[in-house]
Amino acid sequence: MRATVKDVARRAGVSPKTVSNVMNGIVPVSAPTRLRVEQAMEELDYVPNLSARGLRNGRSGVIGLALPDLATPFSAEIAQSIVEVAHEQGWSVQIEETGSDPHREQELMTRARANLIDGLILNPVVLKESAVQVGVALPPVVLLGEVTQQLADRVFVDSFAAARDMTLALAKPGRRRIAVLGVNRGRQSATAIQRAGGYEAALQVLGIAKDESLMISCDSWTPASAAEALMEYLDVHPLPEALFCFTDSMALGALNTLWKRGIRVPDDIAVAGFDDIIDGRFAVPSLTTVSFDKRAIASEALRLLTERMGDRGHGQRLVEIKYRIVERDSSRS
Amino acid sequence: MRATVKDVARRAGVSPKTVSNVMNGIVPVSAPTRLRVEQAMEELDYVPNLSARGLRNGRSGVIGLALPDLATPFSAEIAQSIVEVAHEQGWSVQIEETGSDPHREQELMTRARANLIDGLILNPVVLKESAVQVGVALPPVVLLGEVTQQLADRVFVDSFAAARDMTLALAKPGRRRIAVLGVNRGRQSATAIQRAGGYEAALQVLGIAKDESLMISCDSWTPASAAEALMEYLDVHPLPEALFCFTDSMALGALNTLWKRGIRVPDDIAVAGFDDIIDGRFAVPSLTTVSFDKRAIASEALRLLTERMGDRGHGQRLVEIKYRIVERDSSRS
DNA sequence: GTCTCACATTACATCGATGTAATGTGTAGG
DNA sequence: CCTACACATTACATCGATGTAATGTGAGAC
Numbered sequence: 001m002r003a004t005v006k007d008v009a010r011r012a013g014v015s016p017k018t019v020s021n022v023m024n025g026i027v028p029v030s031a032p033t034r035l036r037v038e039q040a041m042e043e044l045d046y047v048p049n050l051s052a053r054g055l056r057n058g059r060s061g062v063i064g065l066a067l068p069d070l071a072t073p074f075s076a077e078i079a080q081s082i083v084e085v086a087h088e089q090g091w092s093v094q095i096e097e098t099g100s101d102p103h104r105e106q107e108l109m110t111r112a113r114a115n116l117i118d119g120l121i122l123n124p125v126v127l128k129e130s131a132v133q134v135g136v137a138l139p140p141v142v143l144l145g146e147v148t149q150q151l152a153d154r155v156f157v158d159s160f161a162a163a164r165d166m167t168l169a170l171a172k173p174g175r176r177r178i179a180v181l182g183v184n185r186g187r188q189s190a191t192a193i194q195r196a197g198g199y200e201a202a203l204q205v206l207g208i209a210k211d212e213s214l215m216i217s218c219d220s221w222t223p224a225s226a227a228e229a230l231m232e233y234l235d236v237h238p239l240p241e242a243l244f245c246f247t248d249s250m251a252l253g254a255l256n257t258l259w260k261r262g263i264r265v266p267d268d269i270a271v272a273g274f275d276d277i278i279d280g281r282f283a284v285p286s287l288t289t290v291s292f293d294k295r296a297i298a299s300e301a302l303r304l305l306t307e308r309m310g311d312r313g314h315g316q317r318l319v320e321i322k323y324r325i326v327e328r329d330s331s332r333s
Numbered sequence: 334m335r336a337t338v339k340d341v342a343r344r345a346g347v348s349p350k351t352v353s354n355v356m357n358g359i360v361p362v363s364a365p366t367r368l369r370v371e372q373a374m375e376e377l378d379y380v381p382n383l384s385a386r387g388l389r390n391g392r393s394g395v396i397g398l399a400l401p402d403l404a405t406p407f408s409a410e411i412a413q414s415i416v417e418v419a420h421e422q423g424w425s426v427q428i429e430e431t432g433s434d435p436h437r438e439q440e441l442m443t444r445a446r447a448n449l450i451d452g453l454i455l456n457p458v459v460l461k462e463s464a465v466q467v468g469v470a471l472p473p474v475v476l477l478g479e480v481t482q483q484l485a486d487r488v489f490v491d492s493f494a495a496a497r498d499m500t501l502a503l504a505k506p507g508r509r510r511i512a513v514l515g516v517n518r519g520r521q522s523a524t525a526i527q528r529a530g531g532y533e534a535a536l537q538v539l540g541i542a543k544d545e546s547l548m549i550s551c552d553s554w555t556p557a558s559a560a561e562a563l564m565e566y567l568d569v570h571p572l573p574e575a576l577f578c579f580t581d582s583m584a585l586g587a588l589n590t591l592w593k594r595g596i597r598v599p600d601d602i603a604v605a606g607f608d609d610i611i612d613g614r615f616a617v618p619s620l621t622t623v624s625f626d627k628r629a630i631a632s633e634a635l636r637l638l639t640e641r642m643g644d645r646g647h648g649q650r651l652v653e654i655k656y657r658i659v660e661r662d663s664s665r666s
Numbered sequence: 667g668t669c670t671c672a673c674a675t676t677a678c679a680t681c682g683a684t685g686t687a688a689t690g691t692g693t694a695g696g
Numbered sequence: 697c698c699t700a701c702a703c704a705t706t707a708c709a710t711c712g713a714t715g716t717a718a719t720g721t722g723a724g725a726c
Contacts, residue, residue: 002446002448004711004712004713005712005713005714006712006713014675014676015675015676015677016676016712016713016714017675017676017677017713017714017715018674018675018676019713020713020714020715021674021675021714023713024713024714027674027675027715028673028674029674029675030673030674030675033674033675047446047447047448048447048712048713049388049447049448049711049712049713050447050448050449051384051385051387051388051393051448051449051711051712052384052388052681052711052712052713052714053712053713053714054384054387054388054449054681054713055382055384055385055388055680055681055682055683055711055712055713056680056681056712056713056714056715057681057713057714057715058681060384060449061449062427062449065428069413070409070412070413070416071406071409071410071413071611072409073404073406073409073612075409076403076404076405076406076408076409076412077404079403079409079412079428080402080403080404080430083403083428083429083430084430087429087430092427092429092449093427093428093429094395094425094426094427094428095398095412095416095426095427095428096416096420096425096426097413097416097417097420113335113380114380114381114382114383115335115380115382115383115384116383116384116387116393116394116395116425116449222611223611223612223614223615224611224614224615227615249612252612252615252616253615255615255617256614256615256616256617256619259617259618278404278555278556278557279406279556279582279585279612281556281557281589282556282557282560282585282586282588282589283585283589283616283617284588284589284592284616284617285592286589337681337682337683338682338683338684339682339683347705347706348705348706348707349682349683349684349706350683350684350685350705350706350707351704351705351706352683353683353684353685354684354704354705356683357684360704360705361703361704362704362705363703363704363705366704366705381682381683382681382682382683384681384682385681385682385683385684385711386682386683386684387683387711388681388682388683388710388711388712388713389682389683389684389685389710389711390683390684390685390711391711
């Protein structure tokens with residue numbers, strides 16, 4: 001049987017509340033009793049029961065993290081940052097996968113209400129459907145990435161500007177037939193809309209007419225479907241001069257397809273991605289990408305979340321994370 | 334304020350216990366009352382408090398998952414499988430990162446005792462130090478991968494046999510100077526020992542003398558350190574005919590280095606990895622690897638864990654997951 | 667010597683859900 | 697008509713930690 005406050009109290013010859021006082025350090029305890037209690041805790045190998053504590057003071061010390069696809073390297077790197085930052089601050093992280101299913105995103109909110117979670121960091125995919133209903137009765141929510149959502153706090157990278165800058169960078173060595181990969185066919189994800197918008201804005205700056213046939217759709221943002229989409233595209237269309245993939249994962253799939261076709265990168269076509277995942281740095285050739293500080297995303301998200309736990313005051317807060325274009329071998333002229 | 338059983342009971346005109354009975358379905362409840370209660374729950378938007386439930390019946394419905402490096406694609410894929418299988422069975426997953434720090438592995442056991450976790454799935458790295466002390470007072474633990482640990486259940490792939498088979502496969506087209514990448518310099522990880530052992534066993538079968546200068550050490554199993562280690566190696570040593578990397582992640586780093594040096598794969602050197610991560614399939618060239626069913630690992634681990642929760646009977650149980658060699662472009666002759 | 671005030675400590679109730687034992691209600695058998 | 701028994705339901709206690717209000721203990725002031 002595990003020891004409880006009662007056991008510790010008995011052994012130290014004090015009341016349970018005194019043991020609690022020693023642990024929480026809010027109510028003052030005299031030095032000698034504190035010592036006796038601490039020794040008793042040591043001897044009994046006491047570990048507080050978090051369920052009981054959670055019940056009593058309405059906090060569990062756990063935050064939820066919900067990502068669309070846990071197998072994606074980008075998700076993994078975000079998860080790592082959040083888990084590490086959370087641990088530094090004494091939080092545990094419960095992880096969930098939404099599978100870009102709006103229904104599941106909703107279900108998570110309910111689970112959060114079940115109160116094993118004091119807050120939720122959610123990376124939503126679908127636009128309006130994921131209109132997470134942040135009511136007063138719900139624990140605080142911080143969203144990651146692009147969403148048009150008016151109520152919850154949000155940490156994001158300016159995808160529009162980043163996509164624009166990347167397109168401009170790709171265009172520099174005189175390339176004009178620039179394709180994008182990752183446009184959605186059906187329901188547009190907010191991220192896809194932003195990045196496509198930035199791409200189009202860059203074309204305008206460059207004085208290049210938008211060409212629908214250069215916008216390659218790919219509903220699932222995985223290397224597999226990117227590789228397949230590009231393969232099918234190349235069967236029908238001529239080779240563009242540059243290819244901007246909306247994520248690094250897709251870019252890896254694209255590189256594989258280009259290699260299979262015997263198309264040289266960057267000589268025949270320049271390729272770029274978005275997210276700066278580790279495997280992109282070691283791709284063949286190493287991948288030009290939009291980079292940003294994932295650790296900063298994590299710490300800002302956690303800051304917003306914990307501040308929001310204190311009081312439910314001020315309206316929606318937005319934190320923008322800086323990005324920068326990192327040119328690597330896949331786009332060098 | 335969130336509704337409680339009490340509120341639901343009052344609204345349905347029954348006692349709190351009856352509400353509880355309706356939810357748990359063990360004690361029979363007459364159809365009409367059940368209906369009234371269910372309606373009341375609906376109306377009040379009732380969600381049970383998991384902290385309270387956890388306190389009362391000693392179960393939280395949460396399992397812990399501890400991995401050495403969350404950013405690694407392999408970890409991410411394992412995490413995904415486990416989260417998905419766990420959800421299917423109604424479990425939540427709390428995720429932790431050990432950073433291959435044995436101290437942290439120990440700390441996790443304590444956290445588990447704090448009882449927000451009903452069980453722990455742990456992928457340990459260090460050999461003896463991680464001798465997780467599985468006592469009667471601790472929640473059940475299932476280990477993933479190679480460890481010499483006598484007490485906890487374990488799910489694993491036979492790394493020794495797999496490494497041997499992969500070495501033999503690499504040797505087939507007459508290659509004899511086969512190098513391995515991933516040997517540890519200092520404290521050997523159990524996995525490294527197994528895989529190095531399998532490699533050496535294959536050499537014996539092939540009648541090739543073991544050559545220490547073909548065993549490239551790389552303490553951190555990341556693409557970055559693999560790339561660097563191989564770069565330094567090639568500065569001093571002649572090019573081997575084949576390179577067996579102990580993980581796919583390292584192989585990706587190696588491919589990048591080889592490409593930078595202008596060495597062609599597989600023409601100049603064959604390369605293989607281990608784990609069959611998604612990005613390996615889309616590497617340039619696509620990566621030969623040891624593949625195994627990660628979903629099976631997840632469901633077996635969960636099965637062992639939940640069975641162990643019932644009673645603490647039978648001794649250590651081991652579940653072996655089958656592997657197979659998948660030959661892709663990086664090693665085709 | 668008594669009164670006050672500060673401060674450490676304690677008894678008790680509480681958070682929400684649920685097991686236990688007891689109560690209430692009905693039906694069948696004698 | 698009464699007893700017996702199955703079955704649905706209830707009152708109460710409990711899980712472990714902690715806030716509240718009350719109690720106990722001492723030092724210092726008059």
